[in-house]
Amino acid sequence: MAKEVKKKDNKKEEKVAKTNSNSMRSELKKVTWPTRKELINSTVAVIVIVIITAIIVFFLDVVFESFSTYGINKLRTVVSDKVNNSNTTTQNAVEEVVENDEDANENTTVDSENTTTDDTADDTTNNTVTENGDTTSETPTTEE
Numbered sequence: 001m002a003k004e005v006k007k008k009d010n011k012k013e014e015k016v017a018k019t020n021s022n023s024m025r026s027e028l029k030k031v032t033w034p035t036r037k038e039l040i041n042s043t044v045a046v047i048v049i050v051i052i053t054a055i056i057v058f059f060l061d062v063v064f065e066s067f068s069t070y071g072i073n074k075l076r077t078v079v080s081d082k083v084n085n086s087n088t089t090t091q092n093a094v095e096e097v098v099e100n101d102e103d104a105n106e107n108t109t110v111d112s113e114n115t116t117t118d119d120t121a122d123d124t125t126n127n128t129v130t131e132n133g134d135t136t137s138e139t140p141t142t143e144e
Contacts, residue, residue, distance in 0.1 A: 034042070
């Protein structure tokens, strides 16, 4: 029984395959095929369009690459200039702070060395040496 069912299925498949191939052949007979001249003209047109498109894409690629290279190089110089200026500014600021600290330390040392207090006198006189080397005397007044 199983063998008979398989034989029937195979016969149906063969009929379907024959009808499919027959219908395909009949459809291909209805197609209007281009002549040799039309085929060559169409092929040449496609190849020319592809070449023109390739040239345009190549040109645009070169242009964008040059813009990109110019832009990246310009960006690198701007960033490096800003970094250098920032480092220079920071370095200058640090040097100024160090110089100011050194000057302040020198002035404090000079002031403390040149300031005298006369404990025995009624009035206290402070002698201070300025940066120019001048000596100034200050006598504080006390109100009683």
